Amino acid sequence: MYTELKAQDLNPITAEVSATSKLFWQDYLKSNQAMVEITRETNIRTLNSFALEVFHRLYYSPDPEWLPEKPEHQWARVLHNQLSESEEFQNLTMTCSGDPLGAAIAAQSMITNLHRQLKDASGDQEIDELDTLRAEARKAKRDSDEELFQQLQAQGQAMSEAAQAFAQKLEDQEGEGIGESVEDAEGEVQEKKDELEALGISWGNESGDRNPTPTGEKLKLAALIEENPQLKKILDLAGNALETANRKRRQHQAETGYGELVGITTGNDVSQILPQELGRLSDSRQKLSFYRDFLEGQLFQNDLQAPEEKGKGPMVICLDCSGSMKERISRDLWSKALIVALVKLANEQDRVVSVIRFESVCYEPIEIHPKEDIDQLIRLLITSPTNGGTKFQAPLEKARDIIEQDADYSEADIVFITDGIAPLSSMFLQEYSESLEKLKTNLFLLEIEPEWGWSNDLRDLASQAWVIDAEGNFEELGAVFTAC
Template identity: 95%
Template sequence: MIEENPQLKKILDLAGNALETANRKRRQHQAETGYGELVGITTGNDVSQILPQELGRLSDSRQKLSFYRDFLEGQLFQNDLQAPEEKGKGPMVICLDCSGSMKERVSRDLWSKALIVALVKLANEQDRVVSVVRFESVCFEPIEIHPKEDIDQLIRLLVTSPTNGGTEFQAPLERAREIIEQDADYSEADIVFITDGIAPLSSVFLKEYSDSLEKMKTNFFLLEIEPEWGWSNALKDLASQAWVIDVEGNFDELGAVFTAC
């Protein structure tokens, strides 16, 4: 498929670059937040957390071999650290804009699909379930991707995804909410909304939807692909965090996206 479809190759190249940046940002984030809070003593073989008295056994020829044995068996005494709680690390419902305006610029279409592939790949690595809701003027049946499953089906659907229709935000937002409310696997899932930002939403709906996000303990992440000025103000009112992806692809911003999502 890649050999026969240059567009798919470009999508996967962009997704690979996005994941590379994401991994670098995640490592930086982990270094900045530290290992976590000390909650006690446990056993293991994490060299960075082994207690000093255990390391002292290495200087005693009578205890050196037993130290290595305990190391291999994970029986050395070490600090028990509890990692800081992170938001946005549960299931995901990704809403993907497939409207005509997304197709007008090839870069919008490429970036939106590359982000989908990268997010699904990251979620699979972390054993997180994902649903992808494609929409234009109508909302299509969600594509459910379970942890560790092959993403070939997703890539095929992205290559042949519908488009050229108008844009309707309320239907995909409601569909995403239904998935979270009705499927136990998506309890407290986060919504990732990818669009160029062209569609109105009423103030009444925005208030009601914002209240439901709070009730469901759901973050709303907005990814704007080359948006026109002022188009997505309504969605920004819902967003926990929002990012703009420009035509060149802002990889530093992408790193922040994957740290949050």
């Protein structure tokens, strides 16, 4: 049974693989132990070599250049042929072509599904140890050990027949599981794309992208997200919140008028797609590529600018990390999801953001530029201070100090995220209200599942306040992101 994989020893078994593909796949394996673990559950020790070939086909070239075939590798050739005949796989290659991150994630997803099928079909038979037997037989021949030679020949013949029977069994299944594996892979790629983009990281390194994140770093982030279920939930909630915000924004545009035509851009706004793009739907040869471009937001459409739209200022976010926020997992998840969504929104609008974590004590601010400080944001999401009490005055004063003392935060908004109540004196409330007016600063209050019947002095300070329940109150969230 194969139990260990050294990435540098990977070699193709069925199809030629480019040096670039091999380097990218090795980088992926180094940052993704889960892919290596798959081979420990099967007796096919060359499964990761097959995965490398699938990655190469997705990333570099869908049409393989075949290597000389060996009996022990016929199973891989059968699966390659089934992939070539799969329309779903052809579509997936179009999605992943030239995209090492998407191709790696898709390859892992496919192999994860297919290895179960391979394990069931192969049983307990070792089917790819023939190279070792061949070498031992040659040595026995040189040593004139005829008895051992005959024994190894017999073992090799039995193993060769088992390998061919295994390949035939896969061929008789006629691609069973291939289509489902490919569809799952496409969904996995889209999920990972959404997760990274929720962090403010573009999926590809597009031209004009400021400080693009290296592919290797994206691979590590994708692996980290996969290994951390809570982080996945946070990013999923953040994605839903951003989707709601964008829907509200489009609704606002529809109500106020789209504005002035300033040129042509790319996107998937059905109301603004150019007529020649819609014409592709009537051509069966272009229909699939139209749907792909629609999903990726790459259709040509009118670029309309609403003249009344104004850029907003910086944000100082105060995040409650007290014990009560941890008592309900939904409070913790939603508070951090809102952080991700607000930081992503600020990044899109070139706004600076500082996050102040507080409980019974107030911690030093964390300034976050998503593309430069992604590690800061990840640490914020997966770690928390100790479970202390709650005091509001210190974080409010710290937020005010930042706005007063740092020119980059002039006229910033304060976003205060909490679940409860802490006492504030009437003198402080009066003095702080005057400070907000003088600094031209809004205080936005987001209450995450607050306890019923609690009064909240912060509501008297807030320009606007919202209550977010366990289900997210998505319509309320749309208003939050319109205001902040």
